[in-house]
Amino acid sequence: MSAGVSKAVNPVRIDTVRTQLVVPRPALEPLKSLITSPSDPIDTLDTANEHIKVILHADNTWQYYKTPGFQQVAGVFDDHWNETQSNPYGIEQKDLPDQWSIWLVDSLDQYHCPFQGSIHSRGKFGVRRGRRHQGVDIPLKVGEPVYATFTGKVRMSKYMGAFGNLVVIRHDNGIETFYAHLSKRNVEAGDWVNAGDVIGLGGSTGRSTGPHLHFETRYNGFAFDPQWLIDFEKGILRHRLFVLKKKYFNIYSNYEQDFEDEIKNAEDDKKEDAEREAMRWYTIKSGDTLGRIAINHGTTVSELCRLNGISRTTTLKIGRKIRVR
Numbered sequence: 001m002s003a004g005v006s007k008a009v010n011p012v013r014i015d016t017v018r019t020q021l022v023v024p025r026p027a028l029e030p031l032k033s034l035i036t037s038p039s040d041p042i043d044t045l046d047t048a049n050e051h052i053k054v055i056l057h058a059d060n061t062w063q064y065y066k067t068p069g070f071q072q073v074a075g076v077f078d079d080h081w082n083e084t085q086s087n088p089y090g091i092e093q094k095d096l097p098d099q100w101s102i103w104l105v106d107s108l109d110q111y112h113c114p115f116q117g118s119i120h121s122r123g124k125f126g127v128r129r130g131r132r133h134q135g136v137d138i139p140l141k142v143g144e145p146v147y148a149t150f151t152g153k154v155r156m157s158k159y160m161g162a163f164g165n166l167v168v169i170r171h172d173n174g175i176e177t178f179y180a181h182l183s184k185r186n187v188e189a190g191d192w193v194n195a196g197d198v199i200g201l202g203g204s205t206g207r208s209t210g211p212h213l214h215f216e217t218r219y220n221g222f223a224f225d226p227q228w229l230i231d232f233e234k235g236i237l238r239h240r241l242f243v244l245k246k247k248y249f250n251i252y253s254n255y256e257q258d259f260e261d262e263i264k265n266a267e268d269d270k271k272e273d274a275e276r277e278a279m280r281w282y283t284i285k286s287g288d289t290l291g292r293i294a295i296n297h298g299t300t301v302s303e304l305c306r307l308n309g310i311s312r313t314t315t316l317k318i319g320r321k322i323r324v325r
Helices: 019-022 257-277 290-296 303-308
Strands: 042-048 052-057 064-067 097-105 127-128 131-133 134-140 146-147 150-161 165-171 175-182 200-201 212-219 223-224 241-245 281-283 321-323
Touching: 165 200, 175 200, 290 303, 303 321
Parallel strands: none
Antiparallel strands: 042 052, 052 064, 097 241, 127 131, 134 212, 146 200, 150 165, 165 175, 175 212, 212 223, 281 321
């Protein structure tokens, strides 16, 4: 991680309760771009791992760097690799699991906002003018730099119909990022890029009504709202670890609508857990009566009957569990 990197800010979003229980808290915290130095690198130092280097910058900052050869050994850069098709996977959605836990960054992998700005009001993920709009549109000026969001390998770099000039980068966690309508592409298929590299310049090529960046995130060929990952207005990555759910692939599912449901579901889960914790059960033994059980547990016979759907004359069978609170 670069020296002088901005510290993770207080969480503004939460993942599922289950994730909070099994993942260290820092993994859930949003973070700003880890690429902080605009100055040129002046030296490279070795570390104990021959594949990991330390890059020194002219402004006295530094960052870790994993060599491309080391990172590309991952099978993700061989599986369904195609430099001409936007979706080379051919996987049916019904065959996918319900959710994945995906690390976006760690102590070595970095992040940079592709372009910081407000999403156009008509450029959100969903259906637009009867068509699927599988990404977000961020207005920019022609020629403004567009950055690689994460480190990865360029799978496509070509002019492609409605996308115009398009760059697609596959990352080692399996996510692919799409950068469309560029006026210029700075990379070619097969190039290795680092987070924060300028992969192209903003433009209005393809089916575009004005200069903007069309940005998509896909997994196994299926698009989901990039706002699940990035707060584009603040330039912040929402979390280091992301729980991707299959339902997010639905074109009618977007971050702004579904996040409120996620919060409500998490609150409902907490309430149910609290209610279950509050329940107390007693196993009936020989000689027990409702009156004795009520006294021993600080309640009343009427309340025992209400909780268990029984009457005062119900026969108490030895070994049966009844709720006492």
